[in-house]
Amino acid sequence: MQFGAVTAATPSDGAAYDFTAAIATNAADLYEIEAADSDSVDQVTLEDDKAAASNGTALFKALVDDLGDATDTISSITVSTAGDKFYAVAYDNGDAYIYFLDSAKVVNDASVTVNEVELVAFIDTVTADAFASDANTAMRDLTDLDATY
DSSP states (O other), rough: OOOEEEEOOOOTTTTTEEEETSTTTTOOSSSEEGGGTTTGGGSSSSSGGSSSTTTSSSHHHHHHHHOOSTTTTEEEEOOOOOOOEEEEEEETTEEEEEEEEETTSSSSSSEEEEGGGEEEEEESOOTTTTTTTOOOOOOHHHHHHHHTT
């Protein structure tokens, strides 16, 4: 599994957030959006993505540089190649939110729109940036323990 960290960016309202500056999205399985790179996360609650549609509406608002009003949001996330799919983890209020991003879910292009984002997991009580590339994170493939898994 390849990990990537999102580099700090300051996209304005309606602009795209380029994830490819750190690592090609077709080379990473999981991107970490570090707390410092979620400029407006203190004004948004990612918990909102758990309700209703479970898409990335709150995530897109958290990534805009200045959440001047409730309608401010990024327009999309730029990916390396049309059809790229990967996971992203973001932090808010001591919790981690894991999203699946699929640039071909609606339109097969090199951008992920809010309708191409799905909240797939929520981890309660996680220190922000716990999965950072320099953190000691161990992962184990469950099939190593039980081949029938």
